[in-house]
Amino acid sequence: xxxxxxxxxxVTLSEEAFLTINCxxxxxxxxxxxWYVQYPGEGLQLLLKATKADDKGSNKGFEATYRKETxxxxxxxxxxxxxxxxxxxxxxxxxxxxxxxxxxxQGTILTVHP
Amino acid sequence: EADIYQTPRYLVIGTGxxxxxxxxxxMGHDKMYWYQQDPGMELHLIHYSYGVNSTEKxxxxxxxxxSRIRTEHFPLTLESARPSHTSQYLCASxxxxxxxxxxxxxxxxxxx
Numbered sequence: 182x183x184x185x186x187x188x189x190x191x192v193t194l195s196e197e198a199f200l201t202i203n204c205x206x207x208x209x210x211x212x213x214x215x216w217y218v219q220y221p222g223e224g225l226q227l228l229l230k231a232t233k234a235d236d237k238g239s240n241k242g243f244e245a246t247y248r249k250e251t252x253x254x255x256x257x258x259x260x261x262x263x264x265x266x267x268x269x270x271x272x273x274x275x276x277x278x279x280x281x282x283x284x285x286x287q288g289t290i291l292t293v294h295p
Numbered sequence: 296e297a298d299i300y301q302t303p304r305y306l307v308i309g310t311g312x313x314x315x316x317x318x319x320x321x322m323g324h325d326k327m328y329w330y331q332q333d334p335g336m337e338l339h340l341i342h343y344s345y346g347v348n349s350t351e352k353x354x355x356x357x358x359x360x361x362s363r364i365r366t367e368h369f370p371l372t373l374e375s376a377r378p379s380h381t382s383q384y385l386c387a388s389x390x391x392x393x394x395x396x397x398x399x400x401x402x403x404x405x406x407x
Contacts, residue, residue, distance in 0.1 A: 213394060219336075224301075224385055224398030232394070268336050274394060282328075282343065283396060288336035 183208045187271050187286035193260055194293050202256040202289050204271035212273040214238075214254040215283070219268040228256075228269070241290075261285050261293045298322055301360050301399035308376055309407050316371045316402045318386035324397070325390060327369040331355060332383040332401070344369060376406045 188203040207246065213232045217225040229238030234249035243258045254271060271286040299320040308314060308399050310363070320327070320335075329342040335378030344363040369388075373380055383403045389395040 215395075217398075222400070224299075224400045225338075225387075225396075227395050227397065230395070270338065282340065285338045288338070290336065 183212070183273060183284040185271050185273055185284055185286035187269075189289070191290035191292060194291070195262055196293055196295050198279055198293075199261045200256070200258040200261045200265075201272075201289070202269055202291070204254045204255065204256065205288060206252050206271070206273050208252075208273055208275055208284075210275065212275050214245070215271060215272040215274070216243070216245055216254070216256050217270040217285075219270065221267070221289075225270060252295050261291075263293045263295055266291055267291045299386060299388055299397050299399040301384075301402050303402060304400060305403050305405075307405045307407065310375075310377055310407075312376050314373050314376055314404070316384055316386075316404070317373045318371070318399060319367050320369075320388045320397070321367060322388065322390070324388035325366065326388060326391075327363065328387040328396065329353070329359075329361060329369070329371050330385040330387065331357065334382075334386055338385070342371065349403060354386070376404075379407045380404060381406050 184207045186205050210269040215230045216228040217227045218228045231238040231247035237246045245256045268288045270288050272283045326348045327344045330338045338369045339355035341357040342361040344350050383401050385401045386399045389396045
Protein backbone atom coordinates (compact mmCIF):
# COMPACT_ATOMS: atom_id res chain seq x y z
CA UNK A 182 0.00 0.00 0.00
CA UNK A 183 0.88 3.65 -0.09
CA UNK A 184 2.93 5.22 2.67
CA UNK A 185 4.61 8.53 3.49
CA UNK A 186 7.54 8.92 5.87
CA UNK A 187 8.59 12.28 7.26
CA UNK A 188 11.66 13.16 9.26
CA UNK A 189 11.03 12.94 12.94
CA UNK A 190 10.53 16.13 14.87
CA UNK A 191 10.16 18.33 16.59
CA VAL A 192 12.37 20.75 14.71
CA THR A 193 13.49 23.91 16.49
CA LEU A 194 15.16 26.74 14.58
CA SER A 195 16.13 30.34 15.06
CA GLU A 196 14.53 32.99 12.90
CA GLU A 197 16.16 33.32 9.44
CA ALA A 198 17.60 29.80 9.59
CA PHE A 199 17.35 27.39 6.63
CA LEU A 200 14.66 24.73 6.88
CA THR A 201 14.53 21.25 5.41
CA ILE A 202 11.88 18.68 6.29
CA ASN A 203 12.47 15.36 4.60
CA CYS A 204 9.66 13.35 3.05
CA UNK A 205 9.85 10.05 1.20
CA UNK A 206 7.01 7.99 -0.16
CA UNK A 207 6.00 4.57 -1.42
CA UNK A 208 3.25 4.37 -3.99
CA UNK A 209 2.22 2.58 -7.14
CA UNK A 210 1.92 4.49 -10.36
CA UNK A 211 2.30 8.24 -10.47
CA UNK A 212 1.02 9.90 -7.31
CA UNK A 213 0.45 13.59 -6.72
CA UNK A 214 2.40 14.99 -3.76
CA UNK A 215 1.44 17.67 -1.26
CA TRP A 216 2.60 19.61 1.74
CA TYR A 217 -0.11 20.71 4.16
CA VAL A 218 0.43 23.02 7.14
CA GLN A 219 -1.53 23.14 10.40
CA TYR A 220 -1.19 26.30 12.48
CA PRO A 221 -2.04 26.11 16.19
CA GLY A 222 -5.75 25.64 16.79
CA GLU A 223 -6.60 25.35 13.11
CA GLY A 224 -7.28 22.72 10.49
CA LEU A 225 -4.88 21.80 7.72
CA GLN A 226 -4.38 23.99 4.69
CA LEU A 227 -2.60 23.23 1.47
CA LEU A 228 0.88 24.76 1.32
CA LEU A 229 2.06 23.47 -2.06
CA LYS A 230 1.70 20.58 -4.46
CA ALA A 231 3.32 18.81 -7.39
CA THR A 232 1.50 16.46 -9.72
CA LYS A 233 4.29 14.93 -11.79
CA ALA A 234 7.97 14.08 -11.63
CA ASP A 235 10.40 17.04 -11.58
CA ASP A 236 7.58 19.51 -10.83
CA LYS A 237 8.47 22.11 -8.20
CA GLY A 238 5.73 23.36 -5.93
CA SER A 239 6.23 26.71 -4.21
CA ASN A 240 4.29 29.04 -1.94
CA LYS A 241 5.11 31.62 0.77
CA GLY A 242 8.85 31.03 0.30
CA PHE A 243 8.53 27.26 0.71
CA GLU A 244 9.58 24.91 -2.09
CA ALA A 245 9.52 21.17 -2.75
CA THR A 246 10.56 19.21 -5.85
CA TYR A 247 8.95 15.92 -6.87
CA ARG A 248 11.88 13.49 -7.25
CA LYS A 249 10.69 10.20 -8.68
CA GLU A 250 14.15 8.64 -8.76
CA THR A 251 14.55 9.05 -5.01
CA UNK A 252 10.79 8.95 -4.23
CA UNK A 253 11.16 12.15 -2.25
CA UNK A 254 9.42 15.51 -1.82
CA UNK A 255 11.52 17.43 0.70
CA UNK A 256 10.24 20.78 1.96
CA UNK A 257 12.68 23.72 2.08
CA UNK A 258 12.64 27.36 3.02
CA UNK A 259 15.64 29.64 2.91
CA UNK A 260 14.79 31.86 5.88
CA UNK A 261 12.12 30.86 8.38
CA UNK A 262 10.04 33.26 10.45
CA UNK A 263 8.39 32.89 13.84
CA UNK A 264 5.05 32.81 12.01
CA UNK A 265 6.12 29.58 10.26
CA UNK A 266 5.80 27.69 13.54
CA UNK A 267 3.27 24.96 12.80
CA UNK A 268 2.90 21.26 12.05
CA UNK A 269 3.82 20.25 8.49
CA UNK A 270 2.36 17.18 6.78
CA UNK A 271 3.60 15.52 3.63
CA UNK A 272 0.88 13.65 1.73
CA UNK A 273 0.25 11.77 -1.48
CA UNK A 274 -2.74 11.00 -3.64
CA UNK A 275 -2.57 7.79 -5.60
CA UNK A 276 -2.95 8.48 -9.30
CA UNK A 277 -5.40 5.61 -9.59
CA UNK A 278 -7.69 6.72 -6.77
CA UNK A 279 -10.83 8.43 -7.94
CA UNK A 280 -12.27 9.49 -4.61
CA UNK A 281 -9.37 11.71 -3.61
CA UNK A 282 -8.05 9.75 -0.65
CA UNK A 283 -4.83 11.19 0.76
CA UNK A 284 -2.13 9.29 2.60
CA UNK A 285 -0.44 11.52 5.19
CA UNK A 286 2.94 11.35 6.86
CA GLN A 287 3.09 11.55 10.63
CA GLY A 288 3.63 15.31 10.73
CA THR A 289 6.64 17.38 11.77
CA ILE A 290 6.33 20.04 14.44
CA LEU A 291 8.35 23.16 13.62
CA THR A 292 9.09 25.81 16.24
CA VAL A 293 10.90 28.99 15.23
CA HIS A 294 12.37 31.20 17.95
CA PRO A 295 13.07 34.94 17.55
CA GLU B 296 -10.34 30.66 1.78
CA ALA B 297 -12.12 27.38 2.45
CA ASP B 298 -15.74 27.47 3.56
CA ILE B 299 -15.98 24.38 5.70
CA TYR B 300 -17.24 24.62 9.24
CA GLN B 301 -17.13 22.32 12.20
CA THR B 302 -19.09 22.61 15.43
CA PRO B 303 -18.51 22.48 18.27
CA ARG B 304 -14.83 23.44 18.39
CA TYR B 305 -14.42 21.92 21.84
CA LEU B 306 -16.56 19.34 23.63
CA VAL B 307 -16.16 17.73 27.05
CA ILE B 308 -18.65 14.98 27.85
CA GLY B 309 -19.12 12.03 30.15
CA THR B 310 -18.81 8.37 29.24
CA GLY B 311 -21.88 6.83 27.64
CA UNK B 312 -23.26 10.01 26.12
CA UNK B 313 -24.38 10.19 22.50
CA UNK B 314 -22.77 12.99 20.52
CA UNK B 315 -22.87 14.35 17.00
CA UNK B 316 -20.05 16.38 15.49
CA UNK B 317 -21.25 18.69 12.78
CA UNK B 318 -19.48 19.46 9.49
CA UNK B 319 -20.83 21.69 6.75
CA UNK B 320 -19.32 23.07 3.56
CA UNK B 321 -20.67 25.72 1.22
CA MET B 322 -18.46 24.94 -1.77
CA GLY B 323 -20.72 22.30 -3.32
CA HIS B 324 -17.99 19.67 -3.06
CA ASP B 325 -19.13 16.12 -3.70
CA LYS B 326 -16.47 14.36 -1.61
CA MET B 327 -16.17 14.69 2.15
CA TYR B 328 -13.92 13.07 4.74
CA TRP B 329 -13.50 12.62 8.49
CA TYR B 330 -10.05 12.25 10.03
CA GLN B 331 -9.05 11.46 13.58
CA GLN B 332 -5.89 13.22 14.72
CA ASP B 333 -4.12 11.70 17.70
CA PRO B 334 -1.97 13.66 20.18
CA GLY B 335 1.13 12.80 18.18
CA MET B 336 -0.46 14.73 15.30
CA GLU B 337 -0.81 11.74 12.96
CA LEU B 338 -3.98 11.78 10.84
CA HIS B 339 -6.14 8.73 10.27
CA LEU B 340 -9.00 8.59 7.76
CA ILE B 341 -12.05 7.15 9.49
CA HIS B 342 -14.91 7.89 7.03
CA TYR B 343 -15.44 9.32 3.56
CA SER B 344 -18.27 9.99 1.18
CA TYR B 345 -18.42 10.24 -2.62
CA GLY B 346 -21.69 12.15 -2.53
CA VAL B 347 -25.24 12.09 -1.23
CA ASN B 348 -26.24 8.71 0.25
CA SER B 349 -22.67 7.42 -0.09
CA THR B 350 -20.55 6.60 2.97
CA GLU B 351 -17.49 4.40 3.32
CA LYS B 352 -15.22 3.40 6.16
CA UNK B 353 -11.67 4.66 6.08
CA UNK B 354 -8.33 3.14 7.00
CA UNK B 355 -8.77 3.31 10.77
CA UNK B 356 -11.60 1.37 12.31
CA UNK B 357 -13.92 3.64 14.23
CA UNK B 358 -17.01 3.10 16.36
CA UNK B 359 -18.47 6.30 14.95
CA UNK B 360 -21.01 6.47 12.14
CA UNK B 361 -21.66 9.10 9.47
CA SER B 362 -24.47 10.10 7.17
CA ARG B 363 -24.70 12.15 3.96
CA ILE B 364 -28.26 13.18 3.32
CA ARG B 365 -27.34 16.57 1.86
CA THR B 366 -24.31 17.53 -0.21
CA GLU B 367 -23.21 20.20 2.23
CA HIS B 368 -23.60 18.26 5.47
CA PHE B 369 -21.57 15.29 6.80
CA PRO B 370 -22.19 14.72 10.52
CA LEU B 371 -20.34 12.16 12.62
CA THR B 372 -22.11 10.39 15.49
CA LEU B 373 -20.86 8.44 18.49
CA GLU B 374 -23.71 6.47 20.08
CA SER B 375 -21.90 5.91 23.37
CA ALA B 376 -18.75 7.93 23.94
CA ARG B 377 -15.80 6.42 25.79
CA PRO B 378 -12.47 7.87 27.00
CA SER B 379 -10.73 6.10 24.10
CA HIS B 380 -12.66 8.42 21.75
CA THR B 381 -10.83 11.44 23.13
CA SER B 382 -9.13 13.02 20.12
CA GLN B 383 -9.32 15.80 17.58
CA TYR B 384 -11.69 15.18 14.65
CA LEU B 385 -11.08 16.98 11.35
CA CYS B 386 -13.56 17.22 8.51
CA ALA B 387 -12.49 17.90 4.91
CA SER B 388 -14.02 18.18 1.46
CA UNK B 389 -12.85 18.09 -2.14
CA UNK B 390 -14.28 18.29 -5.62
CA UNK B 391 -13.74 16.38 -8.83
CA UNK B 392 -10.70 14.14 -8.62
CA UNK B 393 -10.11 15.46 -5.13
CA UNK B 394 -6.59 16.72 -5.72
CA UNK B 395 -6.93 19.36 -3.02
CA UNK B 396 -8.74 18.77 0.26
CA UNK B 397 -10.08 21.69 2.29
CA UNK B 398 -10.18 21.24 6.04
CA UNK B 399 -12.33 22.58 8.82
CA UNK B 400 -10.79 23.86 12.04
CA UNK B 401 -11.58 20.62 13.88
CA UNK B 402 -13.48 19.50 16.97
CA UNK B 403 -11.44 18.63 20.03
CA UNK B 404 -13.36 15.97 21.96
CA UNK B 405 -12.63 14.94 25.53
CA UNK B 406 -14.56 12.04 27.08
CA UNK B 407 -14.27 11.77 30.83
